[in-house]
Amino acid sequence: MLEMKMFRELADVIRADHNRRGIPHDLINQVISLDEEWKELRYQADQIRRQRNDAAREIATAKKAGDSEKADKILSEVSNLGAQIEELGAKADETEKARDAIRMKIPNILHDSVPIGDNEEGNTSHSMHGKKPEFDFKPKVHNELIEENKWVDLGRAAKISGSRFYYLKGDLARLELALQQFSIDFLVNRGYTLVQPPVMMNREAYEGVTDLTDFETVMYDIQPDGYYAIATSEHPLTAMFMDEIIEPSLLPIKMVGVSPCFRREVGAHGLSDKGIWRVHQFTKVEQIIICKPDESWNHHEELLQNCIDLWDELGLYYRVVNICTGDMGTVAAKKYDLEAWLPGVGTFKEVVSCSNCTDYQANRLKMRYRTSDGNSSVHTLNSTAVATSRALVAIMEQYQEDDGRVRIPSKLLAWFNGQTHLEKTNW
């Protein structure tokens, strides 16, 4: 959510941003006019409150002086003020609510370096990494490998849960844990604090960190308690300091989170979504930074560099893309994706998303820090380190051999007790 100050003083900046995104200005205009209305109502209510307070003070003075006659006289004069205040106050609250409901839908101001484009076709290449794996046989897609090696049981998971759930079995499950351990240690070594968050959140906190449309398409709504299963640990970790004024000496706060992630994936279809590529539940190791506004762009590059170094250590071939205006969404001001090469499929596909949300989440969450010039919103950033299900797919496809076995990346050998390949599960 953008600060009201933006709408009052820098509406042109928001309009210019809407132009870059190619969206109309109606919502901006609505916010501005509702704000004017709210200010007027608020002012009127304040004036009457002032009358009431003055009277209350005079009554107190009169009573102290023992002049109960005077006190009663004032009292009779102001007895109807309460109703007026209530009426105006209710109108003001209603107007403010309407204003903010619209404000929530207005997207963040994009960074100048975001390329202009209508959809993901408009994303631009940032860099290439690793070495393209070459095969002297036709590389398989991961769904063949998991079936052949009995590493994933989709059918039985569908029976007890539903489609897009899975049992991970044998060496692939061991690799999944090794990936978690490896990437957590990697970030802990770089000064990030490991945090395991709650995996359910209430509505209020959740509205602070995500696009409102996600409630319909992404989140599991857990009743009767009214919780939402987290779609990523970004959400509980970013909302962690909600309604707080953070000591500046604590900034920047750097966290590495690990949690299961739950996504309904409403409307997702397609051949490329087979196997365990797009699933309702997976584990993700996530990087989070909460920092001062003038530091966030440096931290954004730091998060990307962490990903690059981490994925380089896994020995994978991938590219980094700069997400364009049309593919950005509401919350981020700039976003990089890492796309891993899937030789079986023959394309690059998204495995990491690295965003600077500037003060957009912080404004909704009321997360501020003390400055010599009053309190100011912090900036929040997040980036995948490793989403294990997708990293497993990339590893399987890039490290596969002609007999259908998969070599273990050298940095993960430590968890395999001398074993060099992932072996087939026998049931």
Next chain:
RNA sequence: GCUGACGUCGCAUAGCCUGGUAUUGCGCCGGAUUUGAAAUCCGGUGUCCCUCGGACUCGGGAGUUCGAAUCUCUCCGUCAGCGCCA
């Protein structure tokens, strides 16, 4: 789940019984003093609208009242004990 205690400005703390508009300390910011620092002293330090000024704020919401941190109801949370339990 039951019983009890508690929830006050970044932190800590007073006020609550007996309703009259948030105390004090620490931290932080600014200033004075100093070669510099410490110490000391002075001022500032929740939010909103700004029309010198005003309104709001004591976990959230509601009620009683001219007026609520203070009284009443309700919800949430923390702690302790009991129960249940991975």
